[in-house]
Amino acid sequence: MQQFFFSASKEFGAEVTRLLDFVHPATVALWNLRWQVQGFVAATGNATDDDLSDRFGSGSGFPARNLKKSCIETPWADQMEQFAQIVAANVIALYESWAEEVFKNQIGMHGMHHKWVQFPSRGINGRQEKGVRDVLADIHSAGVSPEMQSAFFPVYSASKWNSFAHLDEMVVLYRYHKEIRNSFMHSGGRASKLAEDAWSNASGLTRADVGGRRNPIVTQVTEGQRIAYTMEQASDLAAVIIRLIHSIDAELSSSAYGEQYFLNAWSSWSELAKYKALPSDPIQRDRRIAKICRKVGFVAPADPAAVIALGRSVGLVN
Known part of the structure; x- marks a missing residue:
């Protein structure tokens, strides 16, 4: 999952991995804690909250308050919903942050593009403003780099997470x-009209539509009613955001913006002068270019000659 072009995409990959690496064992740990607390209370018959805190919180550095409520009185499904909300809120924030960093800072498109990539394209479900494919069309209209298309696009687009055909x-x-996340944050978990509309738009999606391994889990949302949300749904969300970023990141790699980003990274490399002269032997020359690309933060190119042509055009290699 870590094979990304932009540094913001790599940072996203690291952060979403860190989040999921925490949530998965934390979920299992909570399940086991519930069993242990229930067993301890059943065995002692009169365990107090302080007893439970001493028994299960000792050494953690954090007081274990209200374990009876958390582990006995609160249904497991309710706690899973809370975990699911944590995952959803975080992965959506990561996507929003990624979009702003890539489009505003690393590409330099200081418009609404970082917002529009969070919406389907114009004409989809009645949308009148630009959306994700419109953003990519704007970028491609500014120029596609033949060298980047030949050198890097084949590698980045080959990721198993690339689902460009299913962007919308x-x-x-x-x-x-x-919109479910927004309803939890702003409406106490009761669905807004936007959430109901979003459910209506997504309710017919299948595995074939989104390019996933299974049909997405989409439960009915009705305006004004409380929303039920599960960890399975949160997992669907994490997977779709990962695939969105892989797909968009790969598309951007072949753009004129991607070319400039690559050349900027190469030209600012601290060891640039050391590797400026390329070997005369073709095999050694290709290996040197692959090494340079990896050193400056990219994959070994599918077409080293295209990278050499780029480098020579701006004086980075002889």
């Missing part, structure tokens, strides 16, 4: 989850 459908599913 994935964003429709993302909108469903985001």
